[in-house]
Amino acid sequence: xxxxxxxxxxxxxxxxxxxxxxxxxxxxxxxxxxxxxxxxxxxxxxxxxxxxxxxxxxxxxxxxxxxxxxxxxxxxxxxxxxxxxxxxxxxxxxxxxxxxxxxxxxxxxxxxxxxxxxxxxxxxxxxxxxxxxxxxxxxxxxxxxxxxxxxxxxxxxxxxxxxxxxxxxxxxxxxxxxxxxxxxxxxxxxxxxxxxxxxxxxxxxxxxxxxxxxxx
Ligand code: ADE
Numbered sequence: 001x002x003x004x005x006x007x008x009x010x011x012x013x014x015x016x017x018x019x020x021x022x023x024x025x026x027x028x029x030x031x032x033x034x035x036x037x038x039x040x041x042x043x044x045x046x047x048x049x050x051x052x053x054x055x056x057x058x059x060x061x062x063x064x065x066x067x068x069x070x071x072x073x074x075x076x077x078x079x080x081x082x083x084x085x086x087x088x089x090x091x092x093x094x095x096x097x098x099x100x101x102x103x104x105x106x107x108x109x110x111x112x113x114x115x116x117x118x119x120x121x122x123x124x125x126x127x128x129x130x131x132x133x134x135x136x137x138x139x140x141x142x143x144x145x146x147x148x149x150x151x152x153x154x155x156x157x158x159x160x161x162x163x164x165x166x167x168x169x170x171x172x173x174x175x176x177x178x179x180x181x182x183x184x185x186x187x188x189x190x191x192x193x194x195x196x197x198x199x200x201x202x203x204x205x206x207x208x209x210x211x212x213x214x215x216x
Contacts, residue, residue: 059116082105086143090129
């Protein structure tokens with residue numbers, strides 16, 4: 001799966017995509033990350049990518065032309081790819097969508113807006129607009145990383161052999177809080193592990209875990 005990121009700040013991704021499972025996924029050839037630096041498609045000598053909003057208002061907006069050129073470049077690399085735009089104007093991103101995207105296994109092009117936003121006309125070339133929570137961030141890079149992390153970990157071969165996807169939280173759209181887990185030592189400074197977990201009685205353990213998972 002090709003994952004192409006359109007951003008002014010590719011360096012923000014370096015640590016995240018080069019660490020742990022996201023790195024392993026690319027090392028194993030399951031995904032291929034690449035960056036399209038929006039600045040390269042900026043206009044004029046200064047490679048301008050933003051301009052003031054019509055109608056007035058604070059801040060600058062990303063212009064349609066550099067964004068569209070960047071999207072076209074990404075689509076030329078991967079014609080079947082879907083285009084994602086993190087924006088508070090989208091719909092809330094959920095685990096069920098991560099599953100759909102991972103199952104479809106189509107390439108991803110992720111646009112990372114900056115400044116006060118983008119020219120709305122760009123959305124004609126966007127397949128999915130999403131937001132990750134009820135708070136406002138300074139740009140689309142962090143939502144892009146969250147999208148990537150949540151999808152890549154579900155791709156076959158990434159988590160290799162783990163059954164954790166069976167028990168994890170947020171299984172569907174329901175909030176399904178995972179049960180608490182413990183590892184050694186059995187007693188840490190007067191804080192014991194619940195005895196049932198040490199009992200070896202799998203039926204009792206399953207019952208305890210069910211009782212200690214919460215749904216809302
Ligand atoms: N851009 C700014 N805030 C955002 C959020 N919460 N989710 C997605 N994109 C954003």
